[in-house]
Amino acid sequence: MPMNYKGSHLYFGKYKVETLAKKFGTPTYIYDLDLIAQNIQKHISAFHGNVGIHYAMKANANPQILRLMKKKKIGIDAVSGGELLWALKHDFVAQDIIYSGVGKSSEEIELALRKNIKLINVESPAELIRIALIAKRLKKKARIGIRYNPDVSVDTHPYITTGFRENKFGMDKSFLPELKNLLTKNKKHILLEAISLHIGSQLKNLSPLSEAILKTKPVYKEFQEFGLKYFDIGGGIAIDYHDDTESPPSFVEYGQMAQTLLKDLNCKILCEPGRALVGGAGALLAKVEYIKSTPFKNFAIVNTGMHHLIRPSLYQAHHRVLAANRHQGETLTYDVVGPICESSDFIAKSRIISKLEADDVVAICEAGAYGFTMASFYNLHRLPKEITLYKGRATETKPMLIKDLL
Numbered sequence: 491m492p493m494n495y496k497g498s499h500l501y502f503g504k505y506k507v508e509t510l511a512k513k514f515g516t517p518t519y520i521y522d523l524d525l526i527a528q529n530i531q532k533h534i535s536a537f538h539g540n541v542g543i544h545y546a547m548k549a550n551a552n553p554q555i556l557r558l559m560k561k562k563k564i565g566i567d568a569v570s571g572g573e574l575l576w577a578l579k580h581d582f583v584a585q586d587i588i589y590s591g592v593g594k595s596s597e598e599i600e601l602a603l604r605k606n607i608k609l610i611n612v613e614s615p616a617e618l619i620r621i622a623l624i625a626k627r628l629k630k631k632a633r634i635g636i637r638y639n640p641d642v643s644v645d646t647h648p649y650i651t652t653g654f655r656e657n658k659f660g661m662d663k664s665f666l667p668e669l670k671n672l673l674t675k676n677k678k679h680i681l682l683e684a685i686s687l688h689i690g691s692q693l694k695n696l697s698p699l700s701e702a703i704l705k706t707k708p709v710y711k712e713f714q715e716f717g718l719k720y721f722d723i724g725g726g727i728a729i730d731y732h733d734d735t736e737s738p739p740s741f742v743e744y745g746q747m748a749q750t751l752l753k754d755l756n757c758k759i760l761c762e763p764g765r766a767l768v769g770g771a772g773a774l775l776a777k778v779e780y781i782k783s784t785p786f787k788n789f790a791i792v793n794t795g796m797h798h799l800i801r802p803s804l805y806q807a808h809h810r811v812l813a814a815n816r817h818q819g820e821t822l823t824y825d826v827v828g829p830i831c832e833s834s835d836f837i838a839k840s841r842i843i844s845k846l847e848a849d850d851v852v853a854i855c856e857a858g859a860y861g862f863t864m865a866s867f868y869n870l871h872r873l874p875k876e877i878t879l880y881k882g883r884a885t886e887t888k889p890m891l892i893k894d895l896l
């Protein structure tokens with residue numbers, strides 16, 4: 491993990507956290523691109539280079555991170571027209587991009603077809619019909635994947651499971667006859683190239699994913715005659731949010747599992763990792779504005795909160811909070827809260843942290859995935875800055891402009 495104490499000072503890799511906060515101010519997201527590069531390499535090697543990795547950019551769409559992904563020759567999994575255009579703006583070509591999501595608009599589908607992206611993962615028969623009509627109008631043949639819902643339950647937060655029959659995602663086995671009909675009827679404008687799945691996020695063990703793959707294999711075989719090439723296993727591998735107390739699946743275990751289960755299909759494996767590549771490589775630096783102690787609580791009120799990192803409020807997610815400087819080794823139990831006018835605005839509750847004072851800097855760890863991309867302007871606070879650290883250089887990211895999006 492990049493955060494470590496040397497004496498009483500906290501370091502992010504080789505950078506002293508207090509120095510970063512002084513130089514760039516707070517609140518600021520910092521990302522270690524050297525670590526992201528190592529993660530990508532580990533992922534590629536775990537599949538012996540024989541995999542199409544499409545980074546789920548919803549996890550973190552920072553331009554320098556995207557450019558690094560492109561340099562390392564991996565593609566993109568986009569989930570909106572905005573993400574598609576953002577990927578194209580940051581060095582990717584259309585053939586690097588696959589496009590998933592349950593609610594694609596006609597405008598977004600037209601964009602994907604006009605740009606000629608690699609694959610559209612289809613999530614309903616109605617969407618397939620819409621794609622066929624648009625492809626016909628544009629005189630194109632759409633390359634698609636069927637997103638299969640294998641109906642497996644996953645031990646993760648209910649808001650981030652996606653492969654259970656009650657989730658809105660994908661199509662379960664009851665849809666298969668209708669899909670076969672539609673594919674046959676629309677042969678001229680639809681080419682089925684992939685069977686895809688994605689069962690959820692922060693998967694702490696591989697058994698639900700292997701169950702999902704095993705349940706999806708017969709579907710692949712059933713649809714092989716339509717010209718299938720890819721088996722897309724989605725994303726979802728967990729990271730450790732608690733100082734090495736959990737051991738999420740390694741890239742090697744993940745790669746071995748997928749390759750062993752899919753060996754006999756003679757297909758190319760695609761996957762869509764997000765969090766596993768970037769989550770552990772980012773932190774949000776914040777400053778303590780006030781300490782407020784009541785008979786019930788010690789509040790550390792910081793200059794960030796649910797508007798910049800919504801995961802604790804939304805999923806009761808755990809992020810380590812570390813003081814940039816440990817004052818004499820004393821600790822206290824804090825609720826670390828933000829300035830937003832809601833009691834749901836917290837970063838950590840009842841957390842034992844080195845004693846804090848006003849103006850102290852804290853690092854909110856493992857915030858590289860679903861941090862900045864889920865941030866908002868709620869209460870009209872400014873968005874945090876973003877800083878990338880790569881090969882000894884710190885670069886400030888230019889603020890994203892809404893006009894860049896669709």
Ligand code: LLP
Binds near residue numbers: 591764805
């Ligand atoms: N592919 C698809 C189709 C997805 O929907 C997702 C994530 C991924 C890949 C990447 O999943 P990952 O490898 O990052 O787990 N905001 C939540 C996570 C939502 C994930 C949504 N889909 C969080 O902060 O935990």
